[in-house]
Amino acid sequence: MNTTQDRFKEFKRLQVQAEREVAYDSPDHLVPWGTRQDSSRNRRFNQKLYALMGRQDRPLWIMDMGCSGGGFVKDCLDDGCIAVGIEGSDYSKRLRRAEWRTIPEFLFTADITRPFQVTAEFESGTAPAQFDAITSWEVIEHIADKDLAGVAANVKKHLAPGGLWIMSVSAKPDIINGVNLHQTVQQKPWWLEKFRSLGLEHVEAYINYFNTQYVRGPKYTAEGSFHLVLTADKNKVPPVPNESLLIRIFDTWLGSFPQKLLKRGVMGV
DSSP states (O other), rough: OOOOHHHHHTEEEEEEEEESSSSSTSSSHHHHHHHOOOOOOHHHHHHHHHHHHHOOSSOOOEEEEEETTTTTHHHHHHHTEEEEEEEOOHHHHHHOGGGGGGOOOGGGEEOOOEEEEEEEEETTTEOOOOOOEEEEESSGGGGGGHHHHHHHHHHHHHHEEEEEEEEEEOOOOEEETTTTTOOOOOOOHHHHHHHHHHEEOOOOHHHHHHHTTTSSSBBOOOOEEEEEEESSSSGGOOOOOOHHHHHHHHHHHHHHHHHHHHHHHHHHH
């Protein structure tokens, strides 16, 4: 019998089957903005995610829903993960923008409010893909309230046991050319209750662990946002790693206004 490591050595590719390949009626597709210019990444988040998940027997599986230019997905692949990006608009795909030029076989379009399935192909056959982490950076507020259940169902279907859904959420409108791209603008308590009703629980301890280091958030081009880390089964989630005070201070400093000011003064960037 093949070991877990052998099976993942057999990995060939990912495929996505979607009921609707593009979110044609989404304001983000009709009035491209973030999908036209974003390709966010933060290597410190990646480092902390890998330490949290702690997998040694196989690569981590990561899906970024609302991947825009695919920068985060590219970093995960470069780090040895098996990663896939799902984007609701085909703007970046059509223009081969950002990482759609470099890793098109790992970036796909799909309307995440409708059923979709990521399938992994191995030398020995295919199987539904299960992900250790699913991320959504400034995405969920773009979904109308009535469609949130569909998104949550897709997430639960793709999460491995103990897997985490990590997201940043904006709590303010985003009006571009007279169109409010944020279809559900609510504060954190509302979101916690909404996701609880959809079978997903927030784990606040992970917010303390990531300690402001995310791909998007108040430090990183998303002022006024907050973060959630959700799971379908709290009993199976990974323990929070122990960290030294020095690491805690470093994460607080990294990306802060004083750090950016110093960097600008010393390096001119």
